[in-house]
Amino acid sequence: MKRKSRSRREFLQDAVCSGLALWGLASTKSTCTAQILDERKINRNERRIDPIELPLDKPGVWTLHFRYKPIRIANLEIFEAGGRLTQATVWYLWYQVYNMSGEPQVFFPEFELVTKDLNTSHLDEIHPYLVAQIDRIENPTREPRLRVHSSIEISKRPIPPSKPDAIPITVTGVAVWTNMQRRAPGTNRFSVYISGLSNGLAVEESPTGERIIKRKTLQINFVRPTDDQRQRTGDIIPDEMTGPAEQWIYRSASVIRKEKKKAD
Numbered sequence: 001m002k003r004k005s006r007s008r009r010e011f012l013q014d015a016v017c018s019g020l021a022l023w024g025l026a027s028t029k030s031t032c033t034a035q036i037l038d039e040r041k042i043n044r045n046e047r048r049i050d051p052i053e054l055p056l057d058k059p060g061v062w063t064l065h066f067r068y069k070p071i072r073i074a075n076l077e078i079f080e081a082g083g084r085l086t087q088a089t090v091w092y093l094w095y096q097v098y099n100m101s102g103e104p105q106v107f108f109p110e111f112e113l114v115t116k117d118l119n120t121s122h123l124d125e126i127h128p129y130l131v132a133q134i135d136r137i138e139n140p141t142r143e144p145r146l147r148v149h150s151s152i153e154i155s156k157r158p159i160p161p162s163k164p165d166a167i168p169i170t171v172t173g174v175a176v177w178t179n180m181q182r183r184a185p186g187t188n189r190f191s192v193y194i195s196g197l198s199n200g201l202a203v204e205e206s207p208t209g210e211r212i213i214k215r216k217t218l219q220i221n222f223v224r225p226t227d228d229q230r231q232r233t234g235d236i237i238p239d240e241m242t243g244p245a246e247q248w249i250y251r252s253a254s255v256i257r258k259e260k261k262k263a264d
Helices: 008-023 029-040 128-138
Strands: 047-049 065-068 072-079 085-098 110-115 121-123 171-178 189-195 201-205 211-223 246-256
Touching (some): 072 128, 085 128, 128 171, 189 246
Antiparallel strands (some): 065 085, 072 085, 085 171, 110 121, 110 189, 189 211
């Protein structure tokens, strides 16, 4: 019997599975193959954001690819200041990153949620116990390669490079915000700014002589057409009323003020 020749795609698939197994991101090559077949199916709840080149990009700038699910609302257990467990309403953003730059890249994520209607700002919070609960929701089969990482965990190991013709090696993370009904009561429109996905930096000078440092950042706009009463998982959706919900921008990170000359 003539042996069936293997396609380039099948060869690359086996290579990726072997690599994932070595990284501890897949239990066996057979389960990895099944996961890759599932990966080819487009999940209608996920959105993929590919990097684009911006005018302020300099030579050598790399940018990670990003996938996400719209912010979800869940009632989870959280530890109070005194150590007692209590129920809390949590907003979380599940995401995956992968690296097509050709070199390992360290991802130091920073997620900032900025309300447009209340003008408040809220950074991603680190709650390991919440992340473990979210992992059980988003990864019910407990697949190692789909394990959800906190912003600190995901920064401890470089994102491995994926080959151009192979299935991407994704790493999964989550950004978490608690008590939003108290911190931003009734907010309906807000943006999440994600920095750390790129090494892109730019410096601009203001008319007053201040140097403004900007970072290449992913902006995602959201709308919540409901209120704080009886919050449901899928209340928050991407805001596409005036255009795409996602865009790459250079956003101000810090300002260096011009030193005043001392009088002689």
